[in-house]
Amino acid sequence: MIYSFELEKFLGDLLPKREELFLEMEEQALKETIPVVTPPVGNFLAWLVKVKGAERILELGTAIGYSTLWLAQGLPPGKGRITTIDLNVDRANRALEYFQRAGVAEKIQVLKGDARKILPELTEQYDLVFVDAAKGEYLDYLTLLLPLVAKDGILVVDNVLFRGWVVPGASYEPKYERMVSHLREFLKRLNELPDFQTSVLPLGDGLAISVRNSL
Template sequence: MFYSFELEKYLESLLPARDELLLEMERLALKQTIPVVTPAVGNFLQQLVKLSGARAVLELGTAIGYSTIYLARGVCQNGGKVVTVDMNKGRMALAKEYIERAGLVEQVKFVTENLLNYLPQVNEQFDFVFVDAGKSEYPEYLALVVPLVAPGGLLVVDNVLFRGWVVPGSNYDAKYNRMVNSMRDFLQQLAKLPDFTLSVLPFGDGLAIASRSKY
């Protein structure tokens, strides 16, 4: 078993205190079993957006806007914006309410559409793309988002270690075989992308960071 709940809780204990809004969203996500990034991953995304100087951020998979708040808090310090996409209308409505309460409406554009229809129509590039939508669609997203990552930009993907089971030698129920194998193939594709350099960080559910060369 490579995924450590204890590690995640320990990392969380080292974070700055989260405001009541984020805590309320965490409770809702837990109650409605909506998968959202862990607080440690959210905090890291905010830092990474800010430190990379990204001004144009694209998020695939909004859910209730939990990760969107971290991305928007990072990008607002650079004077930029987040475009966030989800096809679930109910979740998008909640996300809009939360973003408004967070005072981040000016920093976020919401797109309620299926990514597989939306992405081929996009004709701008982004400094930071965060992928956290349907796991089985990751290979399709990859082909569509690579051209949307600006030179020098970052492509960040959540859940790439899928509870640690992607690591060879781990034990998991055979019913997850397809998902685990598909995530292994996806990571191989990411690792081989020309122009990109990949790092995989083993916290949260596994976070891949692929940076595109500037030239």
């Protein structure tokens, strides 16, 4: 284990008390085993949106909208827009209800369908893209996302260390070999992209943060 449960809990406990709606969503996700970001990762996403001054955000993998609400929290008041994609229509509909309850529904567009079909139809460029959909499809997303990341834009990808198994020498069950190999190849390609600079943080399940050059 390279990032312990205890450390994650400690970092989570340091955060200011979260609104009731966030706590309700965390409880719901836990009950249904929907793998949402941890509070320290959510907090980091909101922080990143603020630091970057991102106003055009794209997310792959809405689920019930927990990480989307963290991203929305980083937007300046009255400004910014998030487009979020999920192929699970039931989850996407529940996310829409949460966005209404949080009072941010007008800032968020939910697209229901497979990101691999939807991404080629998008024409906008984004200041920040957050990827948290199917780990086994990351290489497909990367190709489709590159034209959508604005100059100086940031690409954030979750779960890139996959429980630490992506680190050579880690032991895991053989059934995970394909996923681990895919993520290793993904990280290699990401780091080789000529107009991006990437940094991997061992926060949560591993976050890759790539910034696009301005030249």
